[in-house]
Amino acid sequence: MTTAEQAPPPPMRLRELVFGAACAAAVRAAARLGVADALEETPMSVEDLAAAVKTQPQTLRRLLRALSCQGVFVEQPDGAFAHTEMSRLLREDDPHSLRYIALWCTEPWTWNVWPKLDEAVRSGRNVFEDVYEREFFEYLNEEAPESAYVFNRAMTTSSEQSARDVAALLDLGGVSSVADIGGGQGQVVASLLEKHPGMHGTLLDLPGVVENADARLREGGSLADRVRIVPGDCREDIPVQADVYIIKNILEWDDDSTRRALANVRKAARPGARVVVIENLVDDTPSMKFTTSMDLLLLLNVGGAKHTRRSMADRLTAAGLVIGEVRPVNAYLHAFECTVPA
Numbered sequence: 001m002t003t004a005e006q007a008p009p010p011p012m013r014l015r016e017l018v019f020g021a022a023c024a025a026a027v028r029a030a031a032r033l034g035v036a037d038a039l040e041e042t043p044m045s046v047e048d049l050a051a052a053v054k055t056q057p058q059t060l061r062r063l064l065r066a067l068s069c070q071g072v073f074v075e076q077p078d079g080a081f082a083h084t085e086m087s088r089l090l091r092e093d094d095p096h097s098l099r100y101i102a103l104w105c106t107e108p109w110t111w112n113v114w115p116k117l118d119e120a121v122r123s124g125r126n127v128f129e130d131v132y133e134r135e136f137f138e139y140l141n142e143e144a145p146e147s148a149y150v151f152n153r154a155m156t157t158s159s160e161q162s163a164r165d166v167a168a169l170l171d172l173g174g175v176s177s178v179a180d181i182g183g184g185q186g187q188v189v190a191s192l193l194e195k196h197p198g199m200h201g202t203l204l205d206l207p208g209v210v211e212n213a214d215a216r217l218r219e220g221g222s223l224a225d226r227v228r229i230v231p232g233d234c235r236e237d238i239p240v241q242a243d244v245y246i247i248k249n250i251l252e253w254d255d256d257s258t259r260r261a262l263a264n265v266r267k268a269a270r271p272g273a274r275v276v277v278i279e280n281l282v283d284d285t286p287s288m289k290f291t292t293s294m295d296l297l298l299l300l301n302v303g304g305a306k307h308t309r310r311s312m313a314d315r316l317t318a319a320g321l322v323i324g325e326v327r328p329v330n331a332y333l334h335a336f337e338c339t340v341p342a
């Protein structure tokens, strides 16, 4: 068969494309119903699966068939369904689980902002504040506890997976204090403190986030006596002294917020301090990257963007930081090693 015969014709491809929301909704439904968690290692009949997740068998079959077309689950000749590599990633107990990321990317608020993408492209601004009349993180932490929970779990699971890579990459010999700015619930700080028993750490994030910090960092936790938890807004102030500041996956919002956060790091840090900025970078070339969709979502919710190596470097230089090495942390993340000049 030739490639031309394999690829569906353009009208069919475009028809499928405009139903992208159906794919996202199907993945969300499977994640919310816990289908991947209920499906055992051996194939299961739809009836057994429906009983396990408390749905109608006929409609569950339709959901599973829609997902199987995308490679999430596979239908067997006898009509039973089995796992695929992708469906396993929807399990909560998978070590590389994307369950909360899948839920996060399809939370109810996303369905209210996607239809306004043309407006955001026209204005270059977020549309979230037009729809919800509040900044995104304010809304999340003050008005949408379920979405905030999903967001924090999504960040925590992806951070748990990358925290060890960050700890392995950074040379922290001789460093006595590290601060993670916008550090979420503290997985990176916890990994660093576990690896370096003499070191102290600070975790700064919004109040609603740090109040649920990683159990290791909270009172009675194994690292509690070496960590300071600072609830705050890094655009307002960073009242933290440290040898090394980590800023991971937060400089993806609007430029003014990036400028204010970096200015506050500079104000807090002594000359010679290290600032390690860790981000998913998109390419400068026209090749497709998986982060493209997230780039658009960041435009919609915070008026932000995924950075290229150049755009990130420009912002760090504009903040007066001296950029040293830029190294991959893993397949997704890059670390910019910067220094605060004298």
Ligand SMILES: C[S@@+](CC[C@H](N)C(=O)[O-])C[C@H]1O[C@@H](n2cnc3c(N)ncnc32)[C@H](O)[C@@H]1O
Pocket (backbone or CB within 6 Å): 137, 155, 156, 158, 159, 181, 182, 183, 184, 185, 204, 205, 206, 209, 232, 233, 234, 235, 247, 248, 249, 250
């Ligand atoms: C994409 S998450 C990254 C979290 C963490 N650094 C990581 O890599 O897993 C962005 C973080 O920035 C925090 N954040 C948002 N606005 C903030 C602000 N104004 N001040 C401090 N933290 C903020 C969020 O609460 C969230 O934890």
